[in-house]
Amino acid sequence: MVTPVRPYELTGEELLQRLDEMVAVTFSDLSSQFVLLPRGPAFLSYDEFRDGYEALRMATRGFTTLIPDSCWTALRQNARAFIVLRTILGVSPPEWQDLTNEEIGSKLPSNTARSIDGRAKRDQYYFASLTALTEQRVTDMLETACKLLAITPEPAPEGLVHRLDKFDTVDGAASIRHAAQQHVPYAVLLYERFLGRPYASHRDAVSELVGDVMESAIEVQLQTARIPFRKTGRAERVPGFDQAPDFFIPDEIAPAVIIEAKITGDDGTARDKVARILRLAHMRDEKEANGEPAYQVIACIDGRGFGVRQQDCRDLLKATKGKLFTANTLGDLIKFTDLARFAPS
Numbered sequence: 001m002v003t004p005v006r007p008y009e010l011t012g013e014e015l016l017q018r019l020d021e022m023v024a025v026t027f028s029d030l031s032s033q034f035v036l037l038p039r040g041p042a043f044l045s046y047d048e049f050r051d052g053y054e055a056l057r058m059a060t061r062g063f064t065t066l067i068p069d070s071c072w073t074a075l076r077q078n079a080r081a082f083i084v085l086r087t088i089l090g091v092s093p094p095e096w097q098d099l100t101n102e103e104i105g106s107k108l109p110s111n112t113a114r115s116i117d118g119r120a121k122r123d124q125y126y127f128a129s130l131t132a133l134t135e136q137r138v139t140d141m142l143e144t145a146c147k148l149l150a151i152t153p154e155p156a157p158e159g160l161v162h163r164l165d166k167f168d169t170v171d172g173a174a175s176i177r178h179a180a181q182q183h184v185p186y187a188v189l190l191y192e193r194f195l196g197r198p199y200a201s202h203r204d205a206v207s208e209l210v211g212d213v214m215e216s217a218i219e220v221q222l223q224t225a226r227i228p229f230r231k232t233g234r235a236e237r238v239p240g241f242d243q244a245p246d247f248f249i250p251d252e253i254a255p256a257v258i259i260e261a262k263i264t265g266d267d268g269t270a271r272d273k274v275a276r277i278l279r280l281a282h283m284r285d286e287k288e289a290n291g292e293p294a295y296q297v298i299a300c301i302d303g304r305g306f307g308v309r310q311q312d313c314r315d316l317l318k319a320t321k322g323k324l325f326t327a328n329t330l331g332d333l334i335k336f337t338d339l340a341r342f343a344p345s
Contacts, residue, residue, distance in 0.1 A: 004028075006329055007322035008336040015322045022322070023313045029326040030307045042121040044080065046191050051124075052080025053187040063176045066149055068142040075127040075138070079120040082127070082138075085145050086117065087194040088176060090166060093117040099144050106140035113141065149173055214261040214300055215246055217330055222249070225334050225343040241283075243276055250342060254293070257338050261300040263327075270305035274312045281319035296338045302327040 006029075007015055007022040015022060052074075059074035059081070060066050074081035086096055097113035100106050116138060119126045127138070152172045153164040164170070168179040168186070179186045215231070222229045228250040238244035238252050247259035258280060262273040277299050287294040299320050306313070316324055325333050334340050 006332065006336075007317050007324055008329075008332065010322055012321055015317060019314055019317060020310075022317055023310050026313055026317070026324060026326065027307045027310075029328045030302055030304065031327060042118050044083065044121055044194070046188075048080055048124075049084065049191045049194060050187045052078045052082075052084045053190060054078075056081040056084050057180060063173060063180050066146050066173050066176070068139055068146055071142045071146065072127075072139070075120075075142075079124050079126040082120040083117065083194065084190060085142070087190045088149065088168065089145055090164070090169070090193065096141055096145070099148065100141050103144045103147055104140055106137070106144075108137055108140070112137055116141075149176065214263045214302060214327065217327065218247065218259060218261055218300055218333070221330060221333050222247075222339070225339070227334070227339055227342045242279060245276075245280060249339060255295045256341070257296045257298060259298045259300060262306075263301070263303040264305035265303045267305045267308040270301075270303070270308065271312060273301070274306075274316055278315060278319050296323065297321075298323045298325070298333070298337055298339075300325045300330065300333070 004025050005018075006025060010018065010022070055078035056071065056074040057063065059077065060070045071081070071085060086093065089096065089099075091099065093113035093116070094111075097108050100108060100113075116134070130138070148164065149169060150173050153162040153170070156162040156165065166175075168175050168189070171178075179189070219229075219231065230248040230251045232238060232244040232246060232248070232252075236244050238248075244252075245258040246261045247257075248255045249257040249259070260273065260277050260280065262270070264270050264273070277297065281297050284294045284297055297320050299316055301316075301324070313324075323337055334343055
C-alpha cells in the first residue's frame with residue numbers, strides 16, 4: 001500500500017497546487033476519537049461499581065429493607081453504594097438534589113449533590129468520617145431515594161413518561177428485588193445505566209480533558225526529543241497574544257514555533273479553533289511584513305468536528321503552510337517542522 005503524501009511534506013508552491021488533494025488526505029487522517037476517553041480522577045471501573053452494588057445489596061438484605069439506616073451501613077462500608085443508589089433512581093446528582101427539595105423540603109446548597117457524588121467516586125471510604133452537616137444532607141438524600149423507590153410511580157399524564165417507569169422501579173421496591181434476585185445481571189444493567197448511552201455521562205464529566213489527549217501526546221513528542229517548550233494554562237494571558245497558543249517553543253519571550261492543539265467532535269468548537277489559528281497566522285504574517293522575527297505556526301487537530309467544512313481545512317493548510325497534523329500523523333511532527341532545530345542530536 002502506497003503511503004499518501006501529507007501536506008507538511010510539500011513546499012509552499014506544491015501545497016497550493018494540490019490543496020484540494022491535501023484537504024482530502026487530512027480528512028482521511030481524522031479519527032472520530034469516540035473509542036478512547038480520558039479516565040479522569042472520578043472514573044469507576046465495573047469492579048469498583050459492583051463492589052458498591054454488593055455493599056448496598058447486602059446491607060439492605062437483597063433490597064428488602066431499603067431504608068436510610070441500611071443505606072448508611074452500605075455507604076460507610078463502601079462509598080460507591082451512593083452511586084449505585086443514584087443509578088437505581090436513574091437521575092443525575094443535581095436531579096437527586098432537586099428531588100430532595102421537592103419530596104422532603106430539604107433545600108441543599110448549589111452543587112452539594114454533585115460534590116458528594118464526586119467524592120464518593122474518588123474515595124471508597126468517604127462516608128466513614130463526615131461533618132454533622134454533610135451527614136444530615138446525605139441522610140436527606142437517602143430518605144428521598146428510599147421514599148421514591150418504595151412506591152409505584154403514578155401513571156404519567158398523556159404525552160409524558162415517568163422517570164421511574166423502568167424495569168427495576170416500575171413496581172417500587174418489589175421491582176428492585178426482582179431484578180436483584182431473578183438471575184438478571186442487575187449490577188451489569190446498573191453499570192451500563194450509570195455510564196449512560198455507553199459512556200455518555202462519563203464523556204460529559206471529562207469533556208474538558210478530551211483536548212488534553214492531544215496536548216499530552218504533543219508533550220510526549222517534545223519531551224522524548226528533549227525539545228524545550230512552554231505549555232500555557234487554560235485561559236492564560238500572554239503579552240503580545242490575544243489568546244495564548246497551547247505551546248511556545250522554546251518559550252514565549254522569543255518563540256520560534258507555536259502549536260495549537262484540539263480534538264473535538266463538534267463543528268462549532270472546531271470553527272472557533274480554526275479562527276484562533278488563522279489569527280495566529282495573521283500575527284505571524286504581520287511580523288514578517290515588518291521585518292520582525294516570526295514564528296512557525298503548527299496545528300495539531302483531530303475529531304470529526306474538523307471534518308465538516310472543506311473550506312476550513314483549506315484555510316488551515318494555507319495558514320500553517322501545510323504544518324497541519326492529526327493524531328495519526330503526530331509521529332512526523334518534529335521531523336517535518338522547525339521543531340527539529342531544537343532537538344539535540
